[in-house]
Amino acid sequence: MTEPRANTAMSSIPAIQVNQLHKSFGDNEVLTGIDFHVDQGEVVCVIGPSGSGKSTLLRCVNRLEEPTKGTIVVEGVDITDKETDLDRVRTRIGMVFQQFNLFPHLNVLDNLTLAQRRAKKRSKKEAREVAMKNLTKVGLEHKADAFPAQLSGGQQQRVAIARALSMDPDMMLFDEPTSALDPELVGDVLEVMKQLALEGMTMMVVTHEMGFAREVGDRVVFMDGGVVVEQGKPEDVLGNPQHERTISFLSKVL
């Protein structure tokens, strides 16, 4: 997993650069000064106990959460700047949610083409082609006419991944993508994600799947109490953790 990936020309700018990020919900300070980055083509897995702020960090990266303080720079564009066209930036950041969040009133194909046609102004034909290509990629081309309610959780999540990919994003954010799935359905979703990583997609993955982090991640970031406690190569952080809180967390989940 350490071979150099594509995009050498741009790899000087990090895909995501977070500086001194603070986020509070009322009196509750969830992120207390995070410095964090993801390089182009890198797969970063963020782990940590619930309430550690890892999902909040991820949601700040495409401004689904409004940061309280600090800057977030995506591919050189400061998205905390009021002048930035957020909708435009978001088309370059794919996001996959824990609860899938497919549009239940649209069939699978329309789920994939809606934003392409609206935000990317693609023709019906082009959007369709892109959608089918990505459905094939996640192995669900035969479900194009199905409605989300007719799919299993694992299939829904794969459709959600295909929907995000259909915008041709430069990077993908995964917010605990397998946490809402029955155990036997987790594998298919992880397989799709692994494939993406092999293709060189920049990925930030908030996850509890330590196996995935170890096998696919280029770097593992351990968060606790709103700060990054420890980070490094998966084999180091997961195999030989240095910090006491990391040791205690890993002893509970591994």
Next chain:
Amino acid sequence: MKPTTRQRLFRGVLYLIFVIALVAVVMVADWDAIQTNFLDLDVVTEAFPAIILTAAKNTIVYTLIAFVGGLILGLILALMKLSPVAPYRWVSTIYIETFRGLPAILVIFGFAFAVPIAFSWNPPGGSTGAGLLGLIMVSAAYIAETIRAGIQAVPKGQVEAARSLGMRPSWTLFSVVLPQAFRIITPPLTNELVIIIKDTSLLFVAGMALLDRDLTTFARDLSSQTANSTPLILAALMYLIITLPLTQLVAKLERHNQRGR
């Protein structure tokens, strides 16, 4: 006695009481009087075809105008009520509370008589049109609350998913939120529609030209002309003929929408 036997006995007694009551009513009723007053065939022939071509048609047209108008105004009010801009919320709240709190008949009356005077303006459709405007205002208040509840029932994740795909707020609203909200509120919205069908009978207070009369007004007029109540029965049947297929249609629509849940 076994519980099942007791239950059966209890049910038998209930049926018996019901049948006795029915027989008593049938025997006490004066069937000749009922026939001459409520089922006079001469009056029936007199009512047709105007009761369908004019009266029922008008009731349907008024209903459609009031419902569509109420839907558009109600949607605007619902969006205002959910707006982050405080003055929009205030205006919407004041409007809704006012028009829900007033009797529809009073609002229709007010619009029919006060508006032309206050604004030196004759609304299209004359006084009936002005009355309809009042009915739209009242329906909008109820529909606004229904739509607001529907929008709020759409999970937040839906908006987040749409926005994360780069969809602007207006696209998100019209392509993702509202289609789901309207599926959720189909049953209460049908209720509003049925209420409006019946409330068109209040338009008579606006004063109506002969050809503008709705079902109830038409039936009352004919009833006093013929000194016979048959037209009222006919009007009642017409209302049922309008509402029953409608509720069936909506039930079908709802089953169809289930696949998208």
